[in-house]
Amino acid sequence: MAEKESLGIVADIGGTNARFARALRDADGTVSIADVQKYRTADYPSFEAAYRHYVESVDAQAKHGLFALAGPVQRDEVRLTNSPWVLRPTALPDRLGLETARLINDFEAVSIAVSAFGPEDFRRLDGERFENPKDGVVSVVGPGSGLGVGSIHWSGGEARVVPTEGGHIGFAPADDVEIHMLRFLLGRYPRVSAERLVSGPGLVQVHIALADLEGRAIVPPQQVPLWEAAQSGSDIHAFASMERWLMLLGTVAGDIALAQGACAVVLAGGILPRIGDKLDTQLLLSRFHAKGRFETMMHGIAVAMISHPEPGLFGAATALAQAH
Incomplete structure (x- = not known):
């Protein structure tokens, strides 16, 4: 078996976790990732500290790095x-001992991955086969620490x-x-975005807004135990x-598709x-389709989930391969 070419180190940095991997390329151009590790961002004072820990733990040597992160680049x-981490792109190569270091938006990385995936990397919600089109627009919507689009x-x-x-x-x-949820949250925040609700932390906001509507005591729960x-x-x-x-995710995803x-x-x-x-895929899809006069059209839009375990890292590796 031919040895894979090492392209460099990639990372997928969210508000809660940072994932690292080595990016590899086969002789036929196939891109893959190896030595995936996940760290809590709260456990490290900076991105550079987490990067050094990763490089030492896997004994990796790299000339190039490509890092996907949550937020505008x-x-x-x-x-x-x-997350409190701050990255300065022009200083990264020297700080990390790399020839090149590039930053991209985390959802740009996920979208790059989606564009490179085959049917085996998707699960269509209605059970049909999903694959990328030759022409047209594919919207990518992802709730996590925030709401990526x-x-x-x-x-x-x-x-x-x-x-x-x-x-x-x-x-x-x-x-x-x-409508009640919006009024309740406007009493707490100057503006209510889709991300405020349709994200990991957003479940807490949904929960306390429903408690207020139903007259229950408002005791804000911790995010992780609430999801569990x-x-x-x-x-x-x-x-x-x-x-x-x-339901909210279905509504927002449908709005994004229309826009x-x-x-x-x-x-x-x-x-x-x-x-x-x-x-409940039917609950999600019913809201996705519920666009009034455009409901028939919405039924013609395929909706799928990603089944690949590390789309952000794979997308970063694909982008690194395209650059080198």
């Missing part, structure tokens, strides 16, 4: 949307990835319950909050796979 200084513009089988900050669009309620209780079904209120969260003129939507992020058999 600026030239001089990058601050993560949900991107798009892939296909033309003649060639893909152009367009990163966005679409998760920060305003929240638009679709029924009386959600919802996914296990051990708490009826947590489970109801998750069902409402799925981007999409022929397909791919749902990314680590939350949906963890929901497992409690994922």
